[in-house]
Amino acid sequence: MVDTPTVSDEELAQRRAKYLTDLIWHVGAFVIINAFFWTLDMWIGASGLQWAFWITLFWGLALLFHALAWVIDGRQFERRRNQHYLDREHHSTA
Numbered sequence: 739m740v741d742t743p744t745v746s747d748e749e750l751a752q753r754r755a756k757y758l759t760d761l762i763w764h765v766g767a768f769v770i771i772n773a774f775f776w777t778l779d780m781w782i783g784a785s786g787l788q789w790a791f792w793i794t795l796f797w798g799l800a801l802l803f804h805a806l807a808w809v810i811d812g813r814q815f816e817r818r819r820n821q822h823y824l825d826r827e828h829h830s831t832a
Contacts, residue, residue, distance in 0.1 A: 761808050
């Protein structure tokens with residue numbers, strides 16, 4: 739059987755807290771910078787959808803994926819998959 743390194747609950751909590759902090763900074767930068775872009779776009783005064791919309795759209799998608807990664811990591815997906823494969827290997831060799 740192959741030994742796999744285990745991650746302590748404290749290390750998982752630290753990693754999760756750092757990831758949440760990074761996500762909060764990402765959201766803050768998104769809101770502040772996009773508010774500036776929308777203000778600038780409206781100040782220029784052209785009618786219809788302008789360039790600020792496209793920045794917000796694509797950056798919003800990137801932010802969505804960042805948030806999804808945080809949710810998936812919070813569910814400890816990798817840890818459960820590793821345990822599943824280890825259990826399956828253990829049962830097949832027993």
